[in-house]
Amino acid sequence: xxxxxxxxxxxxxxxxxxxxxxxxxxxxxxxxxxxxxxxxxxxxxxxxxxxxxxxxxxxxxxxxxxxxxxxxxxxxxxxxxxxxxxxxxxxxxxxxxxxxxxxxxxxxxxxxxxxxxxxxxxxxxxxxxxxxxxxxxxxxxxxxxxxxxxxxxxxxxxxxxxxxxxxxxxxxxxxxxxxxxxxxxxxxxxxxxxxxxxxxxxxxxxxxxxxxxxxxxxxxxxxxxxxxxxxxxxxxxxxxxxxxxxxxxxxxxxxxxxxxxxxxxxxxxxxxxxxxxxxxxxxxxxxxxxxxxxxxxxxxxxxxxxxxxxxxxxxxxxxxxxxxxxxxxxxxxxxxxxxxxxxxxxxxxxxxxxxxxxxxxxxxxxxxxxxxxxxxxxxxxxxxxxxxxxxxxxxxxxxxxxxxxxxxxxxxxxxxxxxx
Amino acid sequence: xxxxxxxxxxxxxxxxxxxxxxxxxxxxxxxxxxxxxxxxxxxxxxxxxxxxxxxxxxxxxxxxxxxxxxxxxxxxxxxxxxxxxxxxxxxxxxxxxxxxxxxxxxxxxxxxxxxxxxxxxxxxxxxxxxxxxxxxxxxxxxxxx
Numbered sequence: 321x322x323x324x325x326x327x328x329x330x331x332x333x334x335x336x337x338x339x340x341x342x343x344x345x346x347x348x349x350x351x352x353x354x355x356x357x358x359x360x361x362x363x364x365x366x367x368x369x370x371x372x373x374x375x376x377x378x379x380x381x382x383x384x385x386x387x388x389x390x391x392x393x394x395x396x397x398x399x400x401x402x403x404x405x406x407x408x409x410x411x412x413x414x415x416x417x418x419x420x421x422x423x424x425x426x427x428x429x430x431x432x433x434x435x436x437x438x439x440x441x442x443x444x445x446x447x448x449x450x451x452x453x454x455x456x457x458x459x460x461x462x463x464x465x466x467x468x469x470x471x472x473x474x475x476x477x478x479x480x481x482x483x484x485x486x487x488x489x490x491x492x493x494x495x496x497x498x499x500x501x502x503x504x505x506x507x508x509x510x511x512x513x514x515x516x517x518x519x520x521x522x523x524x525x526x527x528x529x530x531x532x533x534x535x536x537x538x539x540x541x542x543x544x545x546x547x548x549x550x551x552x553x554x555x556x557x558x559x560x561x562x563x564x565x566x567x568x569x570x571x572x573x574x575x576x577x578x579x580x581x582x583x584x585x586x587x588x589x590x591x592x593x594x595x596x597x598x599x600x601x602x603x604x605x606x607x608x609x610x611x612x613x614x615x616x617x618x619x620x621x622x623x624x625x626x627x628x629x630x631x632x633x634x635x636x637x638x639x640x641x642x643x644x645x646x647x648x649x650x651x652x653x654x655x656x657x658x659x660x661x662x663x664x665x666x667x668x669x670x671x672x673x674x675x676x677x678x679x680x681x682x683x684x685x686x687x688x689x690x691x692x693x694x695x696x697x698x699x700x701x702x703x704x705x706x707x708x709x710x711x712x713x714x715x716x717x718x719x720x721x722x723x724x725x726x727x728x729x730x731x732x733x734x735x736x737x738x739x740x
Numbered sequence: 741x742x743x744x745x746x747x748x749x750x751x752x753x754x755x756x757x758x759x760x761x762x763x764x765x766x767x768x769x770x771x772x773x774x775x776x777x778x779x780x781x782x783x784x785x786x787x788x789x790x791x792x793x794x795x796x797x798x799x800x801x802x803x804x805x806x807x808x809x810x811x812x813x814x815x816x817x818x819x820x821x822x823x824x825x826x827x828x829x830x831x832x833x834x835x836x837x838x839x840x841x842x843x844x845x846x847x848x849x850x851x852x853x854x855x856x857x858x859x860x861x862x863x864x865x866x867x868x869x870x871x872x873x874x875x876x877x878x879x880x881x882x883x884x885x
Contacts, residue, residue, distance in 0.1 A: 676804035678778055678868065682746070695778055709779035709802060738747060739755070739805065 326631045332719050334360040334623075346689030349724045354506055354534060354667045354715030355693045356556045359620075363559060366619035367612050378611055379585050379602070393611055396618025397601070403621040404551070405542035406568050413567040413574070413601045414614050418533040419456040421552035421567035422500070424604060425529055426460035428577035429498060430468035436576040438527060441497050443469035448492055448499040450475040450483055451705050454506050455698040457531045461500060470497070477705055481508040481657035488520050496526040500550075503535035507699045507713065508657030509640065509667035511535065518547055527573070533557055538636055538665050538717070540629040543568050555613065560620030564613035567604070574600045581606040632718045636666035639716045643668050643725045650732065656711050666716035669697070672732065675739045677712040683738055684712075688731040690724075745858035746865070747805070754852075755805040760815035764798040768883035773875040775867050780807045784875040788883050792823045797876065804868050806859055811872035813853050823880055829853070830877050837866045 332338050335358045342348055350358060370392060376385035378393045394409075401409040415421045428434055430441035441447070447461050451474050465472040473491055476484040483501070492499055499521050504511045514530060521528045529550035535541055536551075537558035543551050550569045556562035569577075579586055579597055583606030588596040597603045624632065641661040647653055652673030658664045672680055681694035693713045696703045703709060714728055763770075767785035774781040780803030787796040797815045801808070818826040832849045833856070841861035845854045859869045 676780075678804035678806075678865070679747075682862075682865070686746075700779075703779075739752070 326627075326635055328635065328719065328721055331627065332721075334362065335719050336361060336364075338719060342689045346687075349688065349690040349727050351714040351716065351720065351724060351728060352691045352693050353537075353557070353717035353720075354697075354713065356562065357537065357559050357717055358719065359561065359616075360559055360623050362623045363561070363616050363619045367561065367616040370612055370615050375612065377608055389611060392615045392618075393609070396614045399618040399621050400566060401568075403625065404536060404553075404566075404568060405544045407544055408571055410600050411568055411571050411574065413569070413604045414609050415552075415565040415567055415604075416563060416610070417556075417565035418531060418552040418554040419460075419565070421550075421554075421565050422457055422529070422531065423460045424567055424580040425498075425500075425550050425552075425569070425577075426464045427580050429464055430470065431578055433578045434576070438497070438525075438573075439577065441468045441470045444495060445470040445497050446473055446493070446495045447471070448473050448475070448496055450501050451477045452481075452483065452505045452508060452510065452702050453500075453502050453699065454531065454533070455700070456533075457500055457502055458701065461498075471495075475501070477508075477702065480659070481505070481510050483510065483512050485516060488517065492517070492520045492524055492526065494524050496521070496524055498527045498529065500529040500531065503530045503532040503541070504538070504665045504667075505657070505699075505702075506534045506667065506715075507669045507697050507702055507711065509665045509669075510658055511539075511663045511665055513663070514546055514548060534665065534667070537624075539633040549573055555617040555620065558617075558620055559623055560617035561610075561613045563610045564617050566617075571600065574604070579603050579606070583607040627718060635718055636716055637661055639720055639722065639725065640664060640666040640668065642722045643714065643716070643728075646725055646729050650729070652736070653732070656706055656708070666720075667713060668715075669711040669713040671708055671711055672735065675735060677710040679739060680712045680732070680735050683735045684728070684731045687734060688727060690728055690731050692728075746862060748855040748858065750852055750855040751805065751809040754809035754812040758808060758812040760796075760798060760819065761800065761812065762798060763800050764796055767796070767798065769879045771875050771879045771882065773871055773878065775803070775807070775871050777867065778804070780804060780868060780871055782807070782811055782872050782875050784811075784872065784879050786876065786879040786883050788823055788880070794818050794821055794823060794826055794880075799872060799875075801872070803871065804865075806856075806865055807868040807871045810853075810856065810869045813856075814872050814876055817851055817853060818876060823884065827877065827880065830873050833873055834870065836860060837869050 374388040376389045378390040397412050398409045401412045429439050478484045528548040530548050532551050532553045536553040555564040586606040654671045656669045677694035684690040695710050767787045770785045772783045782801035784799045797818050799811050836845045845857045847854050
């Protein structure tokens with residue numbers, strides 16, 4: 321696809337919800353895709369079709385529907401593996417969401433049943449995250465530190481909203497067991513450069529995880545190229561359904577890790593006093609999985625691939641450049657995050673002098689039908705870093721237009737009129 | 741324009757010109773309440789005399805217009821009344837806020853606080869309106885202990 325063939329109006333037609341009217345005849349201006357994205361007809365129909373014609377449980381059902389359902393579920397895994405450049409489909413583990421994926425990895429550390437040296441964690445060992453993490457990449461590591469007596473440390477964030485790796489060599493050292501960093505910040509929009517951190521991680525023999533929840537939906541991500549050990553992302557932010565997330569991990573690490581949840585389908589054999597486990601990915605997929613959701617996510621990556629991830633990235637860069645231009649210099653508005661569209665995704669968070677984000681969001685929604693997110697966006701430490709309780713966040717996706725950013729700016733002028 | 745029913749002129753007036761704001765001495769009890777979903781917070785002090793009269797309700801905090809205006813209105817309604825009277829206002833205000841917009845407000849009891857009736861239709865904002873009022877109730881209980 322070249323630039324001319326990216327037709328946002330045609331793309332919008334794929335998303336039925338974008339043409340609905342809100343009560344009072346307001347058109348919908350959806351600028352909250354960083355929270356959760358909308359779904360194209362292709363995904364909705366794939367899920368409907370599966371439920372209507374092919375549905376049954378996967379793996380354990382031997383009848384015709386069982387094999388059709390299993391086939392569709394495993395095909396979805398293959399599509400997702402290809403989408404993120406996973407060397408093997410077996411390295412793609414379906415989880416409930418990115419949070420579960422990160423918890424799964426954290427649980428493998430300092431776990432008495434895991435004898436692999438790389439996962440041993442105790443007092444004196446260190447876990448490294450950053451100040452710009454979503455709570456889902458903070459709390460699981462806090463829990464690990466509490467369980468094991470290890471020390472949790474973190475990279476700071478610069479005033480501009482970039483990861484501060486000035487103390488990389490001190491922060492990541494021989495005591496470090498795992499470094500887990502967000503790929504693209506859900507508040508700042510900042511896209512972090514993984515390679516310098518990874519180089520240091522390799523030097524000290526630690527492992528590295530990347531929370532790619534905000535990057536996989538918006539730019540081409542190739543896990544092999546990234547070179548890290550674990551990558552987590554979630555379906556609902558990438559035009560797929562909620563209830564399905566993905567953990568990608570290196571095969572030999574996944575093999576070394578203990579199961580996370582025990583239950584049906586994750587076993588090889590069970591006796592009353594012990595069990596042996598299925599090979600990956602099934603070792604980590606206890607119980608009936610979110611079958612239709614996984615198939616829906618397969619349709620979502622087909623859709624994104626058909627549009628082209630490079631095209632999506634380019635479109636969002638245009639949008640964020642336009643938005644930064646319109647918002648920078650807006651009276652009383654402070655952008656929290658980089659002011660330039662370099663190494664930056666389509667997420668713009670800001671404060672308006674003297675007006676609480678909840679009031680901003682309420683007026684934008686009620687008067688103009690503009691959906692933004694307000695609050696701390698599950699990144700409270702980052703807001704504390706900037707000395708603010710909350711921000712208003714507009715986040716863009718492939719279906720957004722510059723006209724919608726114009727509407728946002730008009731809405732913000734009105735907000736100032738009401739509260740000024 | 742649904743928001744018009746929530747952002748009443750009176751609420752905006754209290755937000756822009758809060759009454760009785762700022763922490764004062766003397767006081768019998770001080771409490772700090774937060775709304776974890778949005779980070780709004782209020783610190784509240786009450787001073788009650790031996791006859792059960794509320795001599796002062798002072799507060800400080802940060803948050804949205806609804807939470808800040810609610811604290812200002814609360815100050816006006818409770819200062820100078822008796823503990824018993826003020827708690828009945830708190831009860832009526834709570835009933836109105838939790839009524840999902842289906843409850844008819846008793847203007848005789850609530851006075852200016854009836855302006856918040858529209859907030860009850862926004863479940864996400866009810867906690868904002870109630871923050872200062874719950875803090876007040878807590879502070880009064882502690883002052884009587």
